[in-house]
Amino acid sequence: MSVRVRIPTPLRRFTANAEEVGVNGDTIGAVVDDLERKFPGMKERLCDDQGRVRRFVNIYVNGDDIRFLNGLESHVNDGDEIAIVPAIAGG
Amino acid sequence: MNITAAKGASAVLCASGRDSGADSAGLRLGELGAPERERLRRGRVLIVGVGGLGAPAAMQLAAAGVGTLGLVDFDTVESSNLPRQLLYRTADVGLPKATVAAERLRSFPGLSVRCFSRRLVAADAAEIFSQFDFVIDGTDRVATKYLVNDAAVFCGLPFSHAGIVGFHGQTMTVMPRQSACFRCLFPTPPPEGEVPTCQEAGVIGPLAGTIGVIQAMEALKYLSGAGRLLTDRLLIYDALGAEWRSVRLSPNRKCPLCGAQPTIHRIESVEYDIEECR
Numbered sequence: 001m002s003v004r005v006r007i008p009t010p011l012r013r014f015t016a017n018a019e020e021v022g023v024n025g026d027t028i029g030a031v032v033d034d035l036e037r038k039f040p041g042m043k044e045r046l047c048d049d050q051g052r053v054r055r056f057v058n059i060y061v062n063g064d065d066i067r068f069l070n071g072l073e074s075h076v077n078d079g080d081e082i083a084i085v086p087a088i089a090g091g
Numbered sequence: 092m093n094i095t096a097a098k099g100a101s102a103v104l105c106a107s108g109r110d111s112g113a114d115s116a117g118l119r120l121g122e123l124g125a126p127e128r129e130r131l132r133r134g135r136v137l138i139v140g141v142g143g144l145g146a147p148a149a150m151q152l153a154a155a156g157v158g159t160l161g162l163v164d165f166d167t168v169e170s171s172n173l174p175r176q177l178l179y180r181t182a183d184v185g186l187p188k189a190t191v192a193a194e195r196l197r198s199f200p201g202l203s204v205r206c207f208s209r210r211l212v213a214a215d216a217a218e219i220f221s222q223f224d225f226v227i228d229g230t231d232r233v234a235t236k237y238l239v240n241d242a243a244v245f246c247g248l249p250f251s252h253a254g255i256v257g258f259h260g261q262t263m264t265v266m267p268r269q270s271a272c273f274r275c276l277f278p279t280p281p282p283e284g285e286v287p288t289c290q291e292a293g294v295i296g297p298l299a300g301t302i303g304v305i306q307a308m309e310a311l312k313y314l315s316g317a318g319r320l321l322t323d324r325l326l327i328y329d330a331l332g333a334e335w336r337s338v339r340l341s342p343n344r345k346c347p348l349c350g351a352q353p354t355i356h357r358i359e360s361v362e363y364d365i366e367e368c369r
Contacts, residue, residue, distance in 0.1 A: 088254030
């Protein structure tokens with residue numbers, strides 16, 4: 001499946017400042033792996049060393065939190081929009 | 092509105108709209124009639140952190156006719172604050188932010204300002220919060236954002252959460268035990284150093300102003316009863332791309348604070364002891 005991933009500004013240093021990137025995968029986990037292949041270093045910002053989504057990052061598929069779907073096993077379809085939302089603490 | 096010169100080279104906005112709401116174009120809106128404006132006048136908003144977010148929020152609320160503002164900030168004005176914290180002037184560098192902000196805001200007729208020139212801590216957060224109707228989280232510290240969230244939920248106090256860094260901002264409004272809280276989104280504080288700090292990434296002034304003003308708008312809507320609050324949504328602003336997005340939130344049944352089986356039953360100070368983002 002070919003999906004679009006919205007990259008939050010704090011992570012655009014990995015994507016040469018691209019706001020949105022196209023990646024492939026049947027699940028969110030596969031999407032993250034493809035992100036890593038195309039943009040090395042990205043996965044470490046999203047997942048811990050056991051492959052779980054970091055607790056200060058949330059991932060959404062078409063606006064729905066994957067924690068309420070099937071986590072990294074959540075299926076994606078062609079054209080889905082994936083959003084990465086990190087915790088932001090500045091004020 | 093009249094702009095009059097105050098001490099030194101500073102100029103202070105005095106909003107005549109506070110005295111007679113009908114004279115202010117912004118207050119002729121149907122949604123803000125006499126009853127709503129009276130609710131604003133009786134309203135009490137606490138702003139925790141009078142910096143990039145809190146300063147513009149405070150100015151907007153003061154000008155809109157909110158009756159009471161509470162300001163919590165332990166910090167002093169630094170020259171690096173000036174490009175985005177528009178309440179402060181060069182002559183204020185070194186002075187306590189809460190005190191300076193309170194003095195400046197008291198130029199608005201009829202506004203009562205309560206000044207807490209110290210750090211918000213777990214020991215008395217609830218006692219302070221109980222004096223107000225709405226809280227604005229203007230803090231720049233991960234740990235304090237959790238403290239604000241937890242204290243507000245325990246007090247049943249609606250509040251606006253926000254975070255900014257670089258050119259990225261996001262904000263949500265929380266109606267405790269009705270809508271998603273901050274811990275529904277991020278259940279536990281991240282390890283120190285994992286979340287980009289203002290010191291590492293910086294933050295651009297207009298972004299801070301934009302998000303802070305939205306927080307003020309949420310307070311005005313809550314107090315007046317107008318419109319729909321930013322609950323169960325996270326509003327995200329990408330200032331570089333000039334794009335607004337939102338994601339849906341919902342109360343998390345596994346939330347350690349407001350979920351079905353909470354594990355947090357009181358405000359614990361130790362969890363909030365994370366290195367400050369300055």
